[in-house]
Amino acid sequence: MKEKGSRRKRGRMYFSVPPFLINTSVFFLVVPFFVLILMAFLPLRCLAAPSVGLELDRAEATLEDTVTLKVRVSGISPDAEPRIAGLKDLTVVAGGTSTRIEIINFRKSEHIEYLYYLQPKGAGTYRIGPAEVSAGGRVYRSQSAVLTVREAAPARGGQAVAAEGPLFLRAELSKGTAYADEPVIYTIRLYRLVKVSLRSLDIPDNPPLAFKKLGDPLEYTTSIDGQTYQVYEVRLEVTAQEQGRYKLPPATMDLIVYESSRSPFPFNDPFFSRSNPRPRSVRSNALELVVLPLPAQGRPADYSSLVGSFTMDAKLDRTTLDAGETATLTVTVQGRGNTGRIPDLSMPDIPGLRVYPDQPVLQTDLDASGSLAVKTMKWALVPQQEGIFEIPSLSLGYFDTGSKSYRVLNTPKQTITVKPGTQAQAAPRPQAAPPAFPRPGVQETGRDIMPIHTGAQAFAKVLAMPGAAVAWLVLLAPPLIFLGAWGLKRRMASSRRNGDEDRTRGALKAFRKTCSRESGAEELLSAVRGYFNSRFGSSLGALTPGDADRMLKAARVDDGVRMRCVSLIEELTHRVYTGRGRDAFERADELFSLMREIDRQGR
């Protein structure tokens, strides 16, 4: 899948290369320069802090799927491989380890990634992790991840996905019926058996529905009807504010399909295969979402339009303090749903306590299961007098999609005991107090210059500029030495080549010198061996017909000539080994003309 950055406009997602990357010459010249400058100035605190992370490539899978688990270890050198909890009911295959080492300011920082492939043995929900890594006597732990495994391929209207050729697009909703403001997961999956490049994805543009992309697209493999498909999955969160029956038109994906043509080379080597790019669009199935109104019955008075599944927690950092000191109450609301509607809770006035609210902080993580948000609200509580103060309960009403009813979350009531402090009337200290005494800077009492530099110490580090002759010599000597060595090497190579050529050229002459047409088979065979050794650069002690055949083939000598030569050598060898080596050879003329022909063709 070739995806290069993305942006979204009016429900359409574009995937394009940022323009500045196109100018590769600028990129390759400028980037290394700035990287080196940055590396030189990066402070030590930029080094990776010791950490262990655990990540699954997806949260849901079927029994036929393989899930990828990555454990990332940063800033430490583990003593052994990580120990991962929760893998008992899964088949685990190690996928290898990759290590990345960074050296910044001469300090080494190591990042190790352990890869595992998981195959579920049965349907259910698996909690995987934490991963534990021991390093230098300390144990580091990662977070956990949840994997939900279903029996069959993802269901669509109660039916399993059926294969529809080498390339098809499927869409599904996590539920067909939802309440107003309840987020539903809309998943688009591209199943492919061929190589494609993604150009754009058109999602249905239905104004009453609000779409929000969830995390990065996923890529994994799945099995349908015994065939392994590559899946590209995009998840969006769909929310409808009003009740009704909403149609979701088919999503359209524009692609470039690379169809491989038959390779002209043997063995169907993929290196030599060619592919023809062809534009193509695929459409998903249409869907329908039924949105129900929130029930009026049981709606709490302080209902805040919050729909989903939430929990609330309150923590007071100290329950006993002196007058003038500060306690902090922290309330955390956490859950999934329309998390943007989590209200800012307000603290009622408490006589004898001054309350300073902090700015609430909402942290939202978009994962494959939707929005997981944590809203943290803090109040600084400053008692004005000694005594016992009660912090009232705070409440939050929401519609629970699990039980399909309204629920009210309450924080527990808490008390603060204030002892008499040193100050009768304490001042609120929501922020850092100013220092008790003014701290003046360094005062200038006079002005003068630094002393003169004397003696050898003043000149110890002086590097002088050499004269013109020395400067040129220093700068030109290395390239001249290099050029000299390069020329010498070329000359040596050339003379070696010439020597080989001379020897090759003289092979036929030597053959003619060492034998004549009247020579016996033994003498002729020896001369032929000498010719082959000289002509083809070998050092054979005995020449067999097979050796001759191989050498002539390598020299691309004509097949007819080669076969005749092999037959002559066979006959010569036969004569030598049958005791007729000294007798005259009748086919000597043919041998001489053949040698001339081989010499001509082998050049």
Added chain:
Amino acid sequence: MKGLAVYVVCALWLLSPLCAPAQGLAGDESFSRINQDFREGRYEQAARGYEDLAASGRAGGHVYYNLGNACLKMGRPGEAILNYERARLMIPRDKDLSFNLSHALDLKADSSVSPAGPLSSVFFWIRSFALPELFWAFALCNGVLFAVLLLRLFWRAEWGYYLLMATLFLWFMGGLSFGLKLYETASDSRAVVVAKTADALAGPEPGDTVLFNLTEGAYVACERSEHDWILVSLPDGRRGWVRAQDAEVIVDRNLKARLLPF
């Protein structure tokens, strides 16, 4: 053996310029005597001594620094700035020098600052290095680069390729820095007004119209000289002729001969 002796002599000859000034001045008794004059408050005498040393061509940046100190003690901030700027060409990272130059600049009446050319602004690091330092750094990179190339001529290992790329990058940066510094030094036309006040005239004649006044320590750019007059310009574009004795060029002929080998 004879060949080895020839190599040793050549190497010593090549390295001798590195140490020549240090040996020449460390052993120079006159330098100690001049320093003694300074310590005992005979600034006029000390300044003359430092000037003689500078004129002899053996002086390094520290002699110009000491001369600047002597000028400042005598209440001549213009000359002090001039000599500190000359010293900065040779010892740019000296902290005493930066402190004293800053002190001298505070004492001058004029508010002008040493103009930094566009090259110095972009390639900021070349200001922190003296020309000889950049030359020897480049010479080292040059030697290492061709040594690596020579090595790869006979032995092609994969790490050798990465070493070559790294060395090539250093060679390029070293060459660029040295070239820019050489150009900057060769084209340095900055001058400092050393007289208490100097009139800038419309022409190189005493009777010409006074266009503007310059005060001691002001930085100007020297465009050209005619007889005893030099044509100077200010950063705001104003130009005028001043007497040669009223303003001195920082990189004068003597310094150019010492700093620029090519």
